[in-house]
Structure formats: structure tokens, C-alpha cells
Amino acid sequence: MRRIVSVLMENEPGALSRVVGLFSQRGYNIESLTVAPTEDPTLSRLTLVTIGDDHKIEQVTKNLNKLIDVVKLVDLTEGSHIERELLLVKVRATGAQRDEVKRSVDIFRGQIVDVTSNMYTVQVAGTGEKLDAFLQALGEHTIMEVVRSGVSGIARGEKVLSV
Amino acid sequence: MELLSGGDMLVRALQDEGVDLIFGYPGGSALHIYDAIFRQKKMKHVLVRHEQGATHAADGYARSTGKAGVVLVTSGPGATNAITGIATAYMDSIPMVVISGQVPSDKIGEDAFQETDMVGCSRPIVKHSFLVKNAEEIPTVVKKAFYIANTGRPGPVVIDIPKDVTNPADRFPYRYPEKLRMRSYTPAGKGHTGQIRKAIALLLSAKRPVIYAGGGVVQGDGSGLLTELAQRLNFPVTNTLMGLGAYPGSDRRFLGMLGMHGTFEANTAMHHADVILAVGARFDDRVTNTPGKFCPGAKIIHIDVDPASISKTIVADVPIVGTVKSVLGDMVEMLKGTDEQPDQSAIVDWWRQIDDWRERHGIYAAPRYRTDGDMLMPQEVIRAVHEITEGDAFVTSDVGQHQMFAAQYYLFDKPRRWINSGGLGTMGFGLPAALGVKIAHPDTDVVCVTGEGSIQMCIQELSTATQYHLPVKILCLNNQALGMVKQWQEMQYEGRLSHSVYEESLPDFVKLAEAYGHLGMKIEHRDELHGKLREAFAIKDRTVFIDVYVDPSEHVYPMQVMPNGSMRDMWLSKTERT
Ligand SMILES: Cc1cc2nc3c(=O)[nH]c(=O)nc-3n(C[C@H](O)[C@H](O)[C@H](O)COP(=O)(O)OP(=O)(O)OC[C@H]3O[C@@H](n4cnc5c(N)ncnc54)[C@H](O)[C@@H]3O)c2cc1C
Ligand SMILES: Cc1ncc(C[n+]2csc(CCOP(=O)(O)OP(=O)(O)O)c2C)c(N)n1
Ligand SMILES: [Mg+2]
Numbered sequence: 240m241r242r243i244v245s246v247l248m249e250n251e252p253g254a255l256s257r258v259v260g261l262f263s264q265r266g267y268n269i270e271s272l273t274v275a276p277t278e279d280p281t282l283s284r285l286t287l288v289t290i291g292d293d294h295k296i297e298q299v300t301k302n303l304n305k306l307i308d309v310v311k312l313v314d315l316t317e318g319s320h321i322e323r324e325l326l327l328v329k330v331r332a333t334g335a336q337r338d339e340v341k342r343s344v345d346i347f348r349g350q351i352v353d354v355t356s357n358m359y360t361v362q363v364a365g366t367g368e369k370l371d372a373f374l375q376a377l378g379e380h381t382i383m384e385v386v387r388s389g390v391s392g393i394a395r396g397e398k399v400l401s402v
Numbered sequence: 403m404e405l406l407s408g409g410d411m412l413v414r415a416l417q418d419e420g421v422d423l424i425f426g427y428p429g430g431s432a433l434h435i436y437d438a439i440f441r442q443k444k445m446k447h448v449l450v451r452h453e454q455g456a457t458h459a460a461d462g463y464a465r466s467t468g469k470a471g472v473v474l475v476t477s478g479p480g481a482t483n484a485i486t487g488i489a490t491a492y493m494d495s496i497p498m499v500v501i502s503g504q505v506p507s508d509k510i511g512e513d514a515f516q517e518t519d520m521v522g523c524s525r526p527i528v529k530h531s532f533l534v535k536n537a538e539e540i541p542t543v544v545k546k547a548f549y550i551a552n553t554g555r556p557g558p559v560v561i562d563i564p565k566d567v568t569n570p571a572d573r574f575p576y577r578y579p580e581k582l583r584m585r586s587y588t589p590a591g592k593g594h595t596g597q598i599r600k601a602i603a604l605l606l607s608a609k610r611p612v613i614y615a616g617g618g619v620v621q622g623d624g625s626g627l628l629t630e631l632a633q634r635l636n637f638p639v640t641n642t643l644m645g646l647g648a649y650p651g652s653d654r655r656f657l658g659m660l661g662m663h664g665t666f667e668a669n670t671a672m673h674h675a676d677v678i679l680a681v682g683a684r685f686d687d688r689v690t691n692t693p694g695k696f697c698p699g700a701k702i703i704h705i706d707v708d709p710a711s712i713s714k715t716i717v718a719d720v721p722i723v724g725t726v727k728s729v730l731g732d733m734v735e736m737l738k739g740t741d742e743q744p745d746q747s748a749i750v751d752w753w754r755q756i757d758d759w760r761e762r763h764g765i766y767a768a769p770r771y772r773t774d775g776d777m778l779m780p781q782e783v784i785r786a787v788h789e790i791t792e793g794d795a796f797v798t799s800d801v802g803q804h805q806m807f808a809a810q811y812y813l814f815d816k817p818r819r820w821i822n823s824g825g826l827g828t829m830g831f832g833l834p835a836a837l838g839v840k841i842a843h844p845d846t847d848v849v850c851v852t853g854e855g856s857i858q859m860c861i862q863e864l865s866t867a868t869q870y871h872l873p874v875k876i877l878c879l880n881n882q883a884l885g886m887v888k889q890w891q892e893m894q895y896e897g898r899l900s901h902s903v904y905e906e907s908l909p910d911f912v913k914l915a916e917a918y919g920h921l922g923m924k925i926e927h928r929d930e931l932h933g934k935l936r937e938a939f940a941i942k943d944r945t946v947f948i949d950v951y952v953d954p955s956e957h958v959y960p961m962q963v964m965p966n967g968s969m970r971d972m973w974l975s976k977t978e979r980t
Pocket of ligand 3: 879
């Protein structure tokens, strides 16, 4: 099963490498990983997507918790949550293609953030599935370059992950 | 406030932490620190002959005292030489603080002379590590390092210090923190009362119980409580290799070690148990054999301070996260407060069954090795040492058949007396560990049980023993082969002894010991065994190397059948299987 684990940890050098090291060391897989400091600059918030059965995920969370830098963590997939990923894509767009691409961008509520006479740079936010669908809608031949941020997530309602 | 350089701060912080002994080896990046050590008197430094020796000696010191061992090495090769010893301590959850010099901050990343990324190299084998950025952090980092190493599930912590940080020219105010607050680290303490109550109910309902106790009971000082609990309930106890001494080996409730080379009665009792109380043990694969076949009828209570140890390989029915001391203490109190007792007739039947197993194949009921041949048997050598030292020596060990014979035949009545590398299985551990133990316990016999293979991996420490007058006994069970490897080759590779023998290249250990200024002794025949051993152990002020020639064809039994065997599937001899 796909899980989104959100981790609050000390914003210390080396902390990230311990998290990544744990995954390779114990043979857990990482689908995606995002990290940045929080409003409190001594803390970082890390979101990672991993795949495994309940037993594996229990071991992943126990071992993450064991890292000295980790303050708290939550498996967002256990409750209802919001997940978002940012996509930036350079799309070839000349002649009639320009309107076609624009239409797709509108349907997926994306934005064109840069433009030349031959291409658009498009930004789309949403779940991973939505981004996949958008890329599919564009059709492979028009895509020049793709960057995805990896998943970020937060629980719905009043539940918060904080110290 | 006092102004100190980084080097002096480090030394002062160690002193303020109560450190009176460190093991180390100097080099460029550590020279400011070494100079600070030279200018003080409170802390003793032991110069080893190889950084691996420093880590094992600190480890032996830690295992035998319960205090964190401290190591100081230089950058680059000094740091990488320490890696094996750090990994050894990590696998067995031993508290240790390793301080490594590093190249100056402004050279880090430039492939500078003797630069290695020590924090990176050691990352998978430490509980935590620090790279010190400036001298002012040193007191807090030292305080945190010891706190982390000693609490929760103990383990090694690395402090990597760039040379500029210890520069004698730069001085800063020094104050050792009294208290620490770490929001990201709160080790478990007390167990959940509801879970403990459930565990007690399960124990009281047991008809075929076994207590399976491990290294956590030794390291967590839980032996007294474990013994009280087992005796109150009259339940059988088995110990892991790491747990030997957690329960008195001479008590009749002790079934011996369990696992790959565990006794017939311990492994068979585990297999048939209806309730297993696992305390400070981690269901290692050398214990469980095939997890899918592990103890099919048992409900499992698992006490461990590390939640990640629980239900890792074997799912616990009643998990309890907490220290052995606290949880076993609560359990004993609860039992004192109830009139309920386990079904006595069931327990009597269970003991009758266990005694029958003991009679049939137990290694303590009768010798299960040849007693009529010409060659000395390794088992009888260990038995003789047990007798001569009255079962009260500190026994360190290397890795191989000799380790298993020592584990099986030297019955430990006290915790912290059996000191060996279980999780990593590090050949070379025994001698330096013995030196670390001897420094902490100068008036007690310390024996290093080793093999002619293992001893050569850290033999240079014989010179350390000379320099610091550390009179230990080295008992080499010389079978002229990498015996444990050879045993596997004989059992699983049709006797193809690929590189497990030395072809007449062994040194004369007696002469070698003498070259270092020690006494050497060779024992080859049964009729000289007791006399010569007594002679050796009567010498209290010299290191004695006792080279005992034992039957090279002997195997360690029992040995669990692998792969796909259950706990109770064992080879009992070269020809007999359960
Ligand atoms: C050649 C060879 C053969 C071997 N054969 C065997 C064998 O036949 N049988 C065998 O048992 N082993 C054998 N071993 C050793 C084996 O590899 C493991 O090291 C050993 O089984 C682990 O012991 P343990 O379960 O007691 O755990 P340890 O490694 O001692 O771990 C201790 C556990 O207790 C916990 N703990 C620590 N402190 C506390 C505390 N204060 N409170 C609560 N919990 C705490 C820790 O979190 C950990 O889970 C062999 C090793 C070698 C090299
Ligand atoms: C550093 C290291 N290298 C290799 C091994 C694999 N190994 C385990 S036991 C053993 C043989 C040990 O020989 P010896 O010390 O003579 O002990 P014996 O088994 O003969 O009693 C070897 C090579 C190990 N445990 N450690
Ligand atoms: Mg040998």
C-alpha cells in the first residue's frame, strides 16, 4: 500500500541523510521525498511517500521515530488528508498546438508561467494522479521537460503535527 | 567564567561527565586534544596498538561495568580503523562514545590529507553522531552524546571534531550543562500498566511457560528482578548468547542457551511452550530459526525498551515498551499482590517433561563429547577453567567454535561476566575486550577464550597488556583451523575445506607471548590439563598465553537444522538428528 509519512525533525545538518540512509539500509523504498524548514526555523517538515504492507510501514515509522533528530511523525494515509504535488512542464507549442495546450491547462486548472514563440512552461498543482492525467492529456510528443516536486501533505480538520 | 580552548573543553567536559578512562591512538587531527590530555591528571588514557583494539577495549569496559566506554582516534585511517569496533558495539547495544579528530573545517570536502567523512562512514552503525562546528558547542555535545549512548537502547555515539575547533589559541567560556532537554529524544521508561496486567494474566494461565531472556536484561541491570520473577513462578528460563548470566546458570530452572547452538531442552521447550515471556531479547535469526515455524503454539509477551525490536520478526501478542528494570519490577509487585498462581499440576508436568528432555540429550546431564580418545576436547577444557576459576571469572571471547563451547560450558551465575560479540560476531574482539575488563576489575580473573584464528586478528594488543601491566589469561583452543567455518564446510559443502586451514603456517604462540614479555604455556595432553591450568591461574601478576591443542575434528552441537528448520530441529552429533 502507498503511504504518506509526514515527519517533523530538527533542522540540523545530517538529519536528512539519516532519514535517507535508514531507507536504503533497511531496504525500504522511497517513492518521493520533500523537505523544507517550517515557520519555526529550528524544525524541518519532511514528507515521504513509501510503499509497503502494514508490517513494513510499522517498521518504517518505528525506525524513523528512533532517529534522534525526529521529533514527531504521522502516517497521513491513516486518516483523511490533503495531498499536493507541484508539476512544472515545458511543452512544445507552435501554431495550432498553442491553443490546444492552453485548453488542457485550463481544464486542469494549471497556469502558464513562462512562454517563448515555440513553447510554454506550465505549472499544475494537485494529487499525483491529477498530474499523471495532465501529462497524459498533453501527449508525449509535446513534452520537452518535466519536474515534479514530490508529494506534500497535511491532515484534514483540526489535527496538527507540531511540537 | 573560565576561558578554555576547544581541546581543554573536551577534556574538561569528559571529566565533568565522570569519565576516568579513555582508550585511544593519536594522530595529526587529534594532537590538540592529546596535548590537553597530557596537561591533566584526572583521566587515564590507554594507548592501544590499533584503533580497533581501542573500541573493543572500551566495549569490554562498558559491558563489564555498565558505564559507557570512551575512545579517541584521529581522522582518516584512525577513524576507519575504529569502524569495526563501533559496529560491534552497535549490534550488541553497548554504550560507547567515540571521539574522532577531523581535518580543519575549511578543508572538509577537499580530499584533504587523512580526511574521511566519519559521520557518513559511521552513520549506519551509530545511535547518533555529531560534527562539532565550533568550540562553544563542545560541552553540550559531550553531554548529549553520553545521555544518548547510555539511555533507552544503549549504543555508540560518534563526535567528530575538526582540528581548528580544538585550537589552543582560541579560548571560550566553559560551563558544563547540568541539565539537558532534547525534544526529539525521549527514551521509554515505565511500561503500560494495562499491558503489564495482561502479561501477568497470561503468565498465570500458562501451562507450558518459558522465560526467554536476552542481553537487555544484562545491560539493563534486570537480573535480580528476573530471577525473583522466575523463582516466584517456578518457570524455566533460557538465555540468549547475549543474555548468559542474566539468570544464574547453576540454578535448576536454567535450561541453558537457546538458538542455533542452544541446548536440546531449551530449544525443545521453546517449541512446545504455550506462553513465552521474552525480556530484553530481540528474536534474532540465530535464535528463531525459520520464523514461520517458530514456536507454533505460543502466546508471546515481549518486553523491550526499543519499540522497533517488538514484532520485527515475530509478532508479539502482548507488547510492552519499557526498561526491563521498571517492567519486571512492576510485574513482581503485581504478583506479590495476588493470591493467584499458575496451575501447579500443569507446571509440575511441564517440569517433568523438561527433565526428561534434559536426561535424554542435555549437555549438562552427561558429556556429549568423546571422553576416551587421546585428544583433549574443547568442552572439557572450558569445564576445567570453570572449575578452577570457581565459575566467577570474567570470560571474554572471540568468534567461532571456541565461543560456543565457552557459552555452553562456562555456566555464568552473574550478569556482565560473559563478554562476547554476538550480533556482529567480530573475530579479534576477545583480547582487547579482556584488557578493558581487566582495567575495570583488577582483582578478578579475566580469561579470554579464543581460537588460533581469532587471536591473530588483534594480537598486537599483547603489547598494550605489557605497557599497562594487565595480567589476563588467554586461553587459545587451538584446533589449527577456522573451526566454525570448517564445521559448516564439513556439514554443507561435502567437506571441501576452502581456505579454512593454515597449512603449517601458525606461529609458535608460546614464543610469541614471550616476545611481548608474557608467559607462554602449551597444553597437549589430558593428564597435564588441570595441573597446568592451575599453575597458569595461580599466576596473578603476569599475562599468560595458554595454547591448548584440542581435537580439530570436533563440531559444536546441538546445531539447529537450516534452512527451513524449526526451533526443535537439531543435529545432536555428526550422525544424530532430532
Ligand atoms: C558464531 C555465533 C553463533 C551464535 N549462536 C547463537 C545461539 O545459538 N543462540 C543465541 O542466542 N545467539 C547466538 N548468537 C548471537 C546472535 O547473533 C545474537 O547476537 C543474539 O542472539 C542476540 O541476543 P539478544 O536477543 O539477547 O539481543 P541483544 O542483541 O542483546 O539485544 C538486546 C535487546 O534488549 C533491548 N534492551 C536493551 N536494554 C534494555 C533495557 N534496559 N530494557 C529493556 N530492553 C532493553 C534492546 O532494545 C534489544 O532489543 C551467535 C553469534 C555468533 C557469532
Ligand atoms: C572479522 C571476521 N572475519 C570472518 C569471520 C567469519 N568466521 C566466523 S568463525 C571463524 C573461524 C574462527 O576461527 P578460530 O578463531 O580459530 O575459532 P574456532 O572456530 O576454530 O574455534 C570465521 C572465519 C568473522 N566472524 N569475523
Ligand atoms: Mg581455530
